Amino acid sequence: MNGNVSISDYQYPTKPTWCPGCGDFAILQGLKMALVDLGLKPHQTIVLSGIGCGSKLPHYMNVNGFHSVHGRPVAVATGAKLANPDLNVVVTAGDGDSYGIGANHFLHACRRNIGITQIVENNRVYGLTKGQYSPTSYKGFVTKTSPEGSIEPPLDPLPTALVSGATFIARAFSGDVKHMAEVIGKAMEHTGYALVDVLQPCVTFNAGRSYDFYNERVYKLDEDYDPTDRQIAMKKAEEWGDKIPLGIIYKTERPTYEDQVPALNEGPIVEQSLDPVERSGVSFQEIKKSFF
Amino acid sequence: MVTDDVTIVFGGDAGQGIRSTGLGFIKAIARSGLFPFGRQDYRSRIRGGHNFFEVRVNTDQIYTHTEGIDLLVAITEDTITEHLDEVVEGGGIIYDEDFEIDESEVENRGVNLFPVPLSKIAMEEGGAKIMANTAAIGAVVGLTDFDISYPEEIIEENFALKGDAVVQNNLDVLRAGRDYVESHSYDFEYQLEPGSQKIGRMVINGNQAFAIGAVAAGCNFVSAYPMTPSTSILEWITKHSKELQIVTKQPESELAAINIAIGASHVGARALVTTSGGGFSLMVEALGLASMTETPLVIAEVQRPGPSTGLPTRTEQGDLLSVVRASQGEFPRIVLTPGTIEQAFEAGARSFNLAERYQLPVIVLSDQHLANSVRAVDGDRISMEDVEIDRGELLASDDLDGLDGTYYRHKFTDSGVSPRALPGHENAVYKTTGNEHDERGDITEDPEIRTKMVEKRMRKLETALDQDLRPPDLYGQAAAEVSLVSWGSTYGAAREAVDRLNDMQVSANCYHLSDSWPLRKEDFSDLFEKANKVVLVEGNGTGQMGGLITQETGFSVDQQILKYDGRPFTPEYIIERVQEVV
Numbered sequence: 001m002n003g004n005v006s007i008s009d010y011q012y013p014t015k016p017t018w019c020p021g022c023g024d025f026a027i028l029q030g031l032k033m034a035l036v037d038l039g040l041k042p043h044q045t046i047v048l049s050g051i052g053c054g055s056k057l058p059h060y061m062n063v064n065g066f067h068s069v070h071g072r073p074v075a076v077a078t079g080a081k082l083a084n085p086d087l088n089v090v091v092t093a094g095d096g097d098s099y100g101i102g103a104n105h106f107l108h109a110c111r112r113n114i115g116i117t118q119i120v121e122n123n124r125v126y127g128l129t130k131g132q133y134s135p136t137s138y139k140g141f142v143t144k145t146s147p148e149g150s151i152e153p154p155l156d157p158l159p160t161a162l163v164s165g166a167t168f169i170a171r172a173f174s175g176d177v178k179h180m181a182e183v184i185g186k187a188m189e190h191t192g193y194a195l196v197d198v199l200q201p202c203v204t205f206n207a208g209r210s211y212d213f214y215n216e217r218v219y220k221l222d223e224d225y226d227p228t229d230r231q232i233a234m235k236k237a238e239e240w241g242d243k244i245p246l247g248i249i250y251k252t253e254r255p256t257y258e259d260q261v262p263a264l265n266e267g268p269i270v271e272q273s274l275d276p277v278e279r280s281g282v283s284f285q286e287i288k289k290s291f292f
Numbered sequence: 293m294v295t296d297d298v299t300i301v302f303g304g305d306a307g308q309g310i311r312s313t314g315l316g317f318i319k320a321i322a323r324s325g326l327f328p329f330g331r332q333d334y335r336s337r338i339r340g341g342h343n344f345f346e347v348r349v350n351t352d353q354i355y356t357h358t359e360g361i362d363l364l365v366a367i368t369e370d371t372i373t374e375h376l377d378e379v380v381e382g383g384g385i386i387y388d389e390d391f392e393i394d395e396s397e398v399e400n401r402g403v404n405l406f407p408v409p410l411s412k413i414a415m416e417e418g419g420a421k422i423m424a425n426t427a428a429i430g431a432v433v434g435l436t437d438f439d440i441s442y443p444e445e446i447i448e449e450n451f452a453l454k455g456d457a458v459v460q461n462n463l464d465v466l467r468a469g470r471d472y473v474e475s476h477s478y479d480f481e482y483q484l485e486p487g488s489q490k491i492g493r494m495v496i497n498g499n500q501a502f503a504i505g506a507v508a509a510g511c512n513f514v515s516a517y518p519m520t521p522s523t524s525i526l527e528w529i530t531k532h533s534k535e536l537q538i539v540t541k542q543p544e545s546e547l548a549a550i551n552i553a554i555g556a557s558h559v560g561a562r563a564l565v566t567t568s569g570g571g572f573s574l575m576v577e578a579l580g581l582a583s584m585t586e587t588p589l590v591i592a593e594v595q596r597p598g599p600s601t602g603l604p605t606r607t608e609q610g611d612l613l614s615v616v617r618a619s620q621g622e623f624p625r626i627v628l629t630p631g632t633i634e635q636a637f638e639a640g641a642r643s644f645n646l647a648e649r650y651q652l653p654v655i656v657l658s659d660q661h662l663a664n665s666v667r668a669v670d671g672d673r674i675s676m677e678d679v680e681i682d683r684g685e686l687l688a689s690d691d692l693d694g695l696d697g698t699y700y701r702h703k704f705t706d707s708g709v710s711p712r713a714l715p716g717h718e719n720a721v722y723k724t725t726g727n728e729h730d731e732r733g734d735i736t737e738d739p740e741i742r743t744k745m746v747e748k749r750m751r752k753l754e755t756a757l758d759q760d761l762r763p764p765d766l767y768g769q770a771a772a773e774v775s776l777v778s779w780g781s782t783y784g785a786a787r788e789a790v791d792r793l794n795d796m797q798v799s800a801n802c803y804h805l806s807d808s809w810p811l812r813k814e815d816f817s818d819l820f821e822k823a824n825k826v827v828l829v830e831g832n833g834t835g836q837m838g839g840l841i842t843q844e845t846g847f848s849v850d851q852q853i854l855k856y857d858g859r860p861f862t863p864e865y866i867i868e869r870v871q872e873v874v
Contacts, residue, residue: 014734042721046559051726058723059735064715065723066558067735069581072551075543079555079563080715082539083513087559087716108544262534263512269539270560270714274510274681280536284676287507287532291494292671 003039007032010042012062017053023174023200024054027092027121030172032061033181035088038188045088046080048073050097053128054121054200057092071101074109077116084268085258088188089116096126099155100135110164113192114257119184120157120195123202124209131205141208158237161195162230162250168194169237169250173218174201175211179246186248192256199244214244221247228252296351298482300363300432301378302425303371307339310367313425314345315495315666316450317432320442321349322495322668325487329354329784330666331860336520336604342370351487355632355667356784359864362482363435365428367410369393379403384480386410386431388424406435406478408469417468418461426462430469438484440470492671498636498662498781501674502592503528505640506564507536508676511590513561514540515552519568520604521660522594526566546571550578550591557587558724560714562644566592569611570601576618579653583623583749585724586702586710588647588654595659597858606858607660609780609831615655616809616840622746624753626654626761627809631783634673635806636662641679646760649684650752651709657808659831661860662781685711687720695719700731704744708751753810761807763815768794768801774870775823777849779805779830779837785861786829789870792863798874805837811844820847825873827851829866 010032018024035045042063049055051070058065064087068076073091081089091098098106098120109116125143126132132145136157140149161169168190172180180198187194199218201211225247227233233250258264266272273279276287302317304310311332321328327350334343348357360380366372366387379385381402387393389407398405408431414423426447433440443466451459496504503525514533516526530540539561543549546567553563567575572593582589593615597608615627626646630639639656647654692699692713699720703710710731713720723733728745730736764777768790778786786802793800803819820826828838828849833856838849853869855861 041718043716043718046715048555056735059725062721063723064721065725065733066555066585067723067725067727068551068554068585069577069726072547072578072581075548075551076555076558078541078543078548079513079515079552079557079561080559081555082541082552083556083561083563084559084716104544105548108548261539263537263539266537269512269537272512272537274512274562274683276507276510276536276676279512282535284508287504287536287676288494288671288674291496291500291674292492 002036005036005039005041007036010035010061010063012060014059016060017056019204021203022053023123023198023202024057024121026174026177026180027054027119027198027200028057028060030177030180030184031090031092031119033177034185034188037181037185040088045090047090047092048077048080049091050093050102051128052094052097052126054092054094055097071097072105073097074102074105074116074118078109078114081114081116082258082261084270085115085264086268090188091116091118092121095120095122095124095134095136099157103135103155107160107164109193110161110166110195112257113165113167113254115192117184117187117194117196120197121200122157122197123200123206124154125202125206127202127205138208156238157195157197158249159234162234162237166195166250167192167252167254168248169233170194170196170248171199171246172196173199173214173246175215176246179220183248190251192254217242217244218246219243221245295482297348298362298484299346299348299358299360300365301344301346301361301375302365302367302428303342303344303375304367305339306335306337306341306343308367309422309425310343310345313429314347316446317429317443318347318666319495320446321347321484322493323445323490324439324442324484325490326351326484327353328666328668329357331357332664334605342368342374344371344375349484354788356788356863359862363432363480365432366391367424367428376401382481384435386428386435404480406431406473408472410469413468413472414465418465423462423465426465427469430466431473433466434470434473435478435480436482436484439486440467493668494671494674495666495668496633496674497664497666498630498633498658499524499594499664500528501633501637502640502656502658504674504676505637505679506590506644507538508679509562509641509644510681511562511564511644512538513553513556513563514538514566515543515549515556515563516566517542517546517549517571519571521596521663522566522568522592524663525592546574547578550575553589554578554582554587557589558585558715562648564590564592566594568594568596569598569614572611572615572618579625580619580621580623581726582653583625584726586651588651590643590647591653591655593655593657594663595657597856603858605660607781607831607860608856608858609659609782610856611657612808612832612836613840615657622750624652624750625809626650626652626756628654628656628806629780629808630656630658630662630806631778631780631804633667633669637674645682646756648686649682649709649760650756651684651712652752657780659781685709687711687713689717692717692719698732701733702729702745703731704748707755708748709755757810757812761810763812764803764805764819766801766803769799771822772801773799773824774874775819775826776800776802776866777819777826777828777837778802779808782829782831782861785863785866788863789866792867793870798870800870808837811841813845816841816845816847825850827853827870827873829853829861831855831861
């Protein structure tokens with residue numbers, strides 16, 4: 001309970017179709033906890049998703065949801081934020097959505113600094129289609145579409161976000177909901193684009209990236225870690241192997257895209273009159289003038 | 293002699309300002325009370341290569357260009373090579389006296405040569421060779437006895453921002469061009485005598501008219517990736533986006549463009565996407581998303597010939613079936629096909645109301661010919677003041693304040709339209725999805741709900757046909773021996789073909805579809821029962837509209853006049869083929 005919001009406000013009757021032990025449960029819980037911590041009510045947020053196990057998340061909580069098509073939730077979210085910057089806009093989508101089919105939107109959201117929070121349910125495998133390698137699968141990963149082992153090295157999301165201009169880059173782990181909720185909360189508080197890449201075990205199709213695998217390797221960044229130093233952040237973003245850092249890897253301040261759109265100076269366009277004259281004060285004669 | 297119809301072609305290389313010259317001349321013509329139809333013919337490159345701008349001038353309102361050139365204004369030698377065949381007997385060519393041309397070949401055709409030292413005048417009077425265009429306008433003025441005050445006024449306005457010196461130089465060049473022609477007593481039979489209605493007419497093209505219509509309808513969000521020939525819509529609205537408070541975004545791809553627009557519309561913006569066929573192809577999956585989530589959306593698809601890159605700067609009507617059918621699965625959409633600049637304005641205005649009333653994608657299918665062709669249109673017909681904004685069954689905040697119980701975004705209704713709340717109200721927290729869903733927006737695979745949802749969505753088209761969509765416009769008498777069927781930009785050529793056929797004692801009329809999908813069988817009964825011959829006129833190779841009409845109504849056209857060479861129809865092209873039929 002935080003003020004007049006509690007976790008029960010976010011409860012929804014639909015039962016998740018995730019496998020028992022799926023990391024998505026923790027992400028769902030972490031997102032709800034973060035929203036409660038920030039004192040946000042369900043109507044103040046819209047959660048957008050793509051296609052995949054994790055993208056069903058908006059259906060499992062009481063919140064505005066837009067379950068879009070594969071790869072496009074960041075684009076749909078960008079439109080929602082530009083039209084109504086007052087909404088808290090959150091994307092939940094998997095690694096296929098975010099770093100594969102939708103990678104272009106991810107890169108441009110980073111440099112654009114559009115004020116959305118992108119939570120990536122990064123289980124490094126295609127789960128809903130029952131086990132194929134993904135853009136973040138490790139080299140050598142044996143799946144139904146890579147029987148000899150995946151040939152490609154994985155896309156490394158955090159350094160990619162950093163070089164693409166992201167202003168908030170964090171990593172969380174499904175095995176630590178409390179920490180994840182803190183990170184997601186900070187991401188939503190951040191003005192501008194925020195990436196939260198979540199290490200999310202798929203208990204059915206990716207035994208190689210299990211809770212045990214991550215538990216042996218993850219560690220939380222020290223309290224004295226300075227996320228504003230870009231050079232150090234790049235090192236941390238690239239750190240992977242025996243030790244995997246969790247927490248806010250990088251954070252900087254830069255004007256958001258929506259703050260720089262002249263048409264939004266008077267507030268969200270969805271709250272302005274649709275009548276162009278009423279909205280802008282420019283007369284029809286003035287608009288037509290150049291054609292006479 | 294004063295003739296009532298003259299076609300002047302300005303030709304030169306890309307980058308020589310042919311378009312601006314043509315547009316300036318058209319404005320001068322419009323202000324003089326005459327009626328211009330201007331058409332740009334250009335290639336997909338920034339510099340080099342022959343471009344031309346054709347201006348037909350008439351004493352009455354005209355809707356099309358025609359074949360034959362009365363006066364060719366050649367800024368380059370190539371212009372003469374390219375167009376000599378088209379210059380009519382008794383016509384003339386204004387050209388730079390430095391050009392090396394075969395004079396006897398031209399004169400054998402009965403074409404008059406009017407050499408003018410265009411570059412020399414430009415250099416001597418204006419100090420820059422680019423002003424040869426202005427000298428050429430001066431020569432046209434001298435040759436046709438046109439009142440020079442009209443082009444003078446345009447020069448003063450167009451160059452005002454560049455300073456008095458530039459204005460004065462251009463005026464000097466203009467006058468010198470005229471004086472040269474007058475002092476050489478060149479004789480030309482076509483004269484441009486000012487008409488009576490001199491004020492109140494807008495010089496505007498199809499893309500601009502559509503953009504103005506969209507603005508009048510409250511469009512406050514545009515998301516588009518540049519693609520010829522749609523780009524000028526995005527550019528015009530963006531140019532005015534700050535003062536008019538319209539969010540415009542050119543994102544990373546067409547995929548982004550349409551999905552951004554869907555997001556904006558979902559939370560309450562009146563969102564527009566502009567593109568051409570290639571971009572539209574990329575958008576198809578999202579089109580289905582808009583229809584499935586019942587998100588209003590307007591897409592302006594300005595066609596060019598495909599497939600693939602096709603002919604990027606030319607015209608075709610090859611995307612009709614694509615926009616009507618593009619989908620995985622079946623879903624409703626409305627397709628408008630404006631034929632005139634007035635209809636392009638109206639489509640811009642109507643499309644947003646239709647999209648919101650029926651909560652579906654509305655595609656305005658235009659093409660390069662309509663997009664870039666310019667006419668002088670009665671300013672009262674571009675009546676932004678009269679555009680009514682109707683958001684359909686959108687629940688206002690007050691409605692939602694009193695909402696008791698659960699809000700069902702996709703509620704089953706007789707009309708198929710469900711009252712729509714925008715995200716952000718405490719009493720209407722809801723979700724929607726591209727998956728099949730129940731009334732509340734939750735995913736379902738229930739066969740009964742699935743069936744009802746498909747029917748609900750499709751029912752919106754029946755409601756739209758009942759309440760909003762229009763039958764084909766009839767031009768000409770109700771019963772005729774030959775009925776032309778046209779849609780989109782073919783209107784102008786078909787209309788004039790009808791007039792001329794009737795003058796030639798061939799009884800003809802035209803049914804023009806400006807609302808092209810969905811179709812209603814009853815709207816075609818008169819056409820197919822009253823006409824001896826129904827002749828389809830459309831700018832593609834397979835007669836797409838003809839096929840669509842047959843599929844929807846059971847009626848078949850008798851003949852097809854098709855064109856897919858990348859160039860627009862002319863009345864002559866249609867008449868010649870109609871004569872083969874009757």
